[in-house]
Amino acid sequence: MQKPAPTTPLMWRFMLALARIVVFPLCRLRVTGNVPAELRHGPLILAANHVSPFDPIVMTAALHKMRLAPKILATGGLFDAPIAGAAMRRAGHIRVSRGSAQVADALPAAVDALKNGAMVLVYPEGRIGLDPWMWPERGKTGVARMAAASAAPVLPVAQWGAHAVLPYTTPEHLARSLLRAMLRRPVVHVRFGTPVDLTGLTGTAGAQAMQATRLIMDGIHDTLMPLRTGEMQTPHHVDTTRIHDMSRVRPRRPADDRITS
Numbered sequence: 001m002q003k004p005a006p007t008t009p010l011m012w013r014f015m016l017a018l019a020r021i022v023v024f025p026l027c028r029l030r031v032t033g034n035v036p037a038e039l040r041h042g043p044l045i046l047a048a049n050h051v052s053p054f055d056p057i058v059m060t061a062a063l064h065k066m067r068l069a070p071k072i073l074a075t076g077g078l079f080d081a082p083i084a085g086a087a088m089r090r091a092g093h094i095r096v097s098r099g100s101a102q103v104a105d106a107l108p109a110a111v112d113a114l115k116n117g118a119m120v121l122v123y124p125e126g127r128i129g130l131d132p133w134m135w136p137e138r139g140k141t142g143v144a145r146m147a148a149a150s151a152a153p154v155l156p157v158a159q160w161g162a163h164a165v166l167p168y169t170t171p172e173h174l175a176r177s178l179l180r181a182m183l184r185r186p187v188v189h190v191r192f193g194t195p196v197d198l199t200g201l202t203g204t205a206g207a208q209a210m211q212a213t214r215l216i217m218d219g220i221h222d223t224l225m226p227l228r229t230g231e232m233q234t235p236h237h238v239d240t241t242r243i244h245d246m247s248r249v250r251p252r253r254p255a256d257d258r259i260t261s
Contacts, residue, residue, distance in 0.1 A: 008069040009090060009091050009092045011087055011090035011091045012069055012090075012091035012092060012093075013069070015060060015087060015091055016060055016061075016063060016064035016069060017064060019057050019058075019060035019061040019063075019064060020061045020064050020065070022057055022061070023057060023058060023061040023188075025182050025185070026054075026165050026178065026181040026182060026185065027058070027161065027162075027164075027165050027181060027185055027186050027187065027188040028185050028186070028187045028188065029058065029061055029062065029065070029188055029190070030187060030188070030189045030190070031062045031065045031066060031189075031190045031191075031192075032189070032190075032191045032192070033157075033191045033192030033193060033223070034066075034192055035066065035068065035155060035192055036195070039153060039155065039195070040067075040068070041117070041119075042070075042114070042117045042118050042119040042152075043114040043115065043116075043117055043118060043119065043120075043150060043151075043152035043153075044070075044114075044119045044120070044152055044153055044154075044155060045114070045119075045120050045121075045122065045143060045146060045147055045150075045152050045153070045154045045155070046068075046070055046119065046120070046121040046122070046155055046157050046192075047122055047123075047124050047139075047143050047154055047155070047156050047157065047196075047216050047219070047220060048121065048122075048123055048156075048157040048158070048159060048220070049123070049125065049129060049136045049157075049158055049159060049220050049224060050123040050125050050127065050128050050129055051128065051129060051134055051159065051160065051162055051163045052128065052162035052163040052165065052166050052167070052168070052170075052239075053128070053166045053167075053168070053170040053171075054162040054163075054165045054166035054170075054188075055123075055128075055159055055162050056072070056074070058159060058162050058165075058188050058190060059121065059157075059159060059190065062159075062190035063121075066192065068119065069119070070118070070119035070120050070121040071092055071093055071094055071110070071113050071118050071119070071120050071121070072093045072094065072120075072121045072122075073093070073094045073096050073106055073110060073120065073121070073122040073123070074088060074093055074094070074095065074096060075096055076095050076096060079095045094106055094109050094110055094113065094120070106142075107142055107145060107146060107149075110122070110146050110150075111146055111149045111150045114146065114150035114152045115150050120146070120152075121157075122142070122143055122146070124136075124139035124140060124142070124143045124213070124216060124217065124220070125137045125138075125139055125140070125248075126139075126140045126142075128168060128242075130242065130243055130244055130245035130248070131244075131245075131248070131249050131250075132244040132246070132249075133233055133234065133235070134163070134235050134242075135221060135224070135250065136217050136220045136221050136224065136250065137217075137245075137248040137249065137250060138213075138217065138248045138249070138250050139213045139216060139217045140213070141206075141209040141210060141212075141213050143212075143213065143216055144198075144208070144209040144210075144211075144212035144213045144216060145209050147198060147212065148205070148208065148209065148212070153195045153196075153198075154195065154196045154198065154216055154219070155192065155193060155194070155195050155196070156193040156194075156196060156216065156219035156220040156222070156223045157190065157191070157192050157193065157220070157223065158189075158190070158191045158193065158220055158223035158224035158227055159188070159189065159190045159191075159227075160188070160189045160224060160227040160228060161186055161187055161188035161189055161227075161237075162188050163235075163237060163239045163242075164181070164184075164186035164188070164237040164239075165177070165181040165186060165188065166178075166181075167239045167240075167241040167242070168239055168241045168242040168243070169241040172241075186237070189227040191223055191224070191226065191227055192223075193219055193220070193222065193223030194219075194223075196212075196215050196216050196218075196219040197215070198212050198215060198216075217250060218253070221250070221256070
């Protein structure tokens with residue numbers, strides 16, 4: 001028998017509603033796609049791309065619009081902030097302390113949450129992507145290992161346009177960026193895709209994790225493509241503050257070349 005979905009902490013319900021208010025003057029949020037009814041109460045892993053410091057706020061607003069309240073795997077820096085940290089802890093989110101001895105604690109905490117029927121949101125890239133063309137990078141294997149350990153399905157989520165609100169180097173020139181966004185109110189899209197098929201993986205546990213990671217990132221890529229019509233190569237809005245890192249650029253697939261040619 002399926003376990004009942006965990007109750008949503010009051011602080012997280014408040015943060016979800018607040019995000020809609022914060023986002024409204026800064027952009028025009030468009031949310032498309034759907035989460036199947038049988039997956040809406042977990043366990044479920046939502047795997048999203050990462051293009052801007054504004055992504056978490058946009059995603060929170062989109063989650064509220066979709067009536068979803070997952071636990072979020074978030075960087076330890078948020079949990080250390082005086083006000084945001086207390087809110088994140090009270091909301092029940094999961095800390096990822098990168099570069100510390102505690103970083104390994106995030107995976108079992110997320111697996112436990114999933115086994116208890118929770119929904120979890122994670123950014124598989126582990127950082128704001130630095131692909132020169134702003135496509136999803138090669139992901140880390142944590143999401144795949146989380147799915148294997150919990151038997152939870154993975155649903156890709158794509159977001160696009162948040163880089164026109166807050167650039168890569170935020171909080172530098174934050175006031176200027178916010179004023180520009182309020183004047184322009186760029187369109188920001190969030191699209192929920194279809195669950196990734198992770199059956200038929202072969203080899204060792206490590207090899208399966210690598211295969212699953214590629215499939216998950218392909219799923220995010222495919223979910224993102226309809227949001228980037230007309231800007232498959234160079235984005236319409238170029239964030240000149242972003243650095244480029246070719247070391248984690250994902251190999252192209254024949255289908256991608258057909259679409260971008």
